[in-house]
């Protein structure tokens with residue numbers, strides 16, 4: 527099952543929207559490049575063409591799992607607020623469940639959702655533009671389509687990649703980004719990776735697991751299982767070589783180890799506690815810090831992550847104990863230190879919570895409650911724990927999955943968070959009688975409903 531014409535139209539629609547947001551001048555397109563250059567810069571420094579309501583305005587930057595939730599629930603708890611969601615993409619594409627799409631086990635339709643529907647059903651404004659700066663003194667966000675003033679600002683831009691642990695050479699970094707993208711940001715990277723998997727003929731397919739608190743701890747192991755599952759099913763003489771900086775599988779270890787062992791013994795080669803020391807992309811070889819040389823036919827190299835670049839541009843980023851340039855916030859209120867009118871949520875948070883969609887969603891409801899309380903002149907909600915519910919598929923036909931369900935507790939004396947009420951189900955073979963595969967799909971549908979429906 528290749529990409530249908532409908533799928534291609536959808537993806538080209540998303541690309542067209544991205545081009546619009548980026549400004550045509552940057553793309554070097556069109557008949558009159560000079561004129562296009564001016565067109566591309568028209569937005570910055572002018573007022574965005576949005577109606578003024580006079581109501582307190584909440585600008586939410588980033589229409590991912592965090593931003594969509596905050597926008598919906600601020601409007602729900604403070605109906606008089608003027609909520610504007612600014613997102614650079616034209617359509618939403620889900621990272622959760624995307625590993626199943628990589629191996630043709632779900633349709634693209636399942637992952638793609640309509641921002642205008644979310645805005646329409648939840649009564650806020652969707653503004654399709656890229657945020658390029660924040661003037662905190664003037665409470666203004668600068669976008670590719672004009673400036674927006676705010677009373678409250680929420681920055682939820684998700685992750686960017688940090689290749690500095692592998693290389694300082696821009697040419698190598700560019701090649702890694704374009705030829706072997708990580709596939710941990712939605713859109714083009716996923717499409718590249720899918721084509722790599724579907725076109726694979728034989729040999730080693732390298733995947734890596736970074737250190738730090740990277741986006742979605744189980745996803746690289748889930749991806750390894752599903753690609754191995756695909757090779758096995760299609761009779762491809764391929765092997766997933768999984769190079770993991772961590773000393774062991776970072777989450778749901780029992781379930782993944784048993785899947786590696788029982789389902790994919792000949793298809794997954796796991797290298798824990800191993801870093802890539804050097805890349806030779808021309809020879810298609812990596813050398814590990816144990817001096818082992820591993821040849822590969824294809825790969826997706828997942829580097830460390832950092833907070834989305836716009837945090838740094840806005841001057842609200844600092845290094846956390848896990849990653850570079852994450853949000854400089856009060857970890858209980860999500861307010862930027864020194865700027866209580868600015869909030870950061872989702873995968874940019876510096877706390878050690880799981881960087882996952884369910885976490886971003888439940889946390890987003892809490893952030894929304896706090897902003898709404900300020901708008902309504904009410905007492906602010908005390909800290910509420912986000913909830914991490916995360917399913918991982920280990921096989922695709924039928925979908926077999928393992929799961930974790932966890933909250934967090936705050937130790938005020940030690941000033942740190944710990945996991946609380948953790949429940950895992952790591953028996954993918956159905957021994958406990960729960961169909962986790964169906965649970966995965968139902969969880970995803972429920973999340974999309976929450977973000978896109980009233």
Ligand SMILES: Cc1cc2nc3c(=O)[nH]c(=O)nc-3n(C[C@H](O)[C@H](O)[C@H](O)COP(=O)(O)OP(=O)(O)OC[C@H]3O[C@@H](n4cnc5c(N)ncnc54)[C@H](O)[C@@H]3O)c2cc1C
Nearest residue numbers: 588590591592614621622657683684872873881882883884
């Ligand atoms: C392969 C994979 C599998 C996963 N599986 C699961 C799973 O099973 N369960 C789970 O709970 N989580 C899963 N996750 C994790 C989940 O996708 C993330 O934790 C979640 O997307 C984080 O939400 P966010 O809002 O912080 O960031 P995102 O969802 O990435 O949203 C950020 C948004 O901000 C926009 N943006 C960034 N900068 C700007 C700017 N300057 N101007 C305008 N817009 C901007 C981006 O375009 C993006 O849409 C998975 C992730 C991956 C990659």
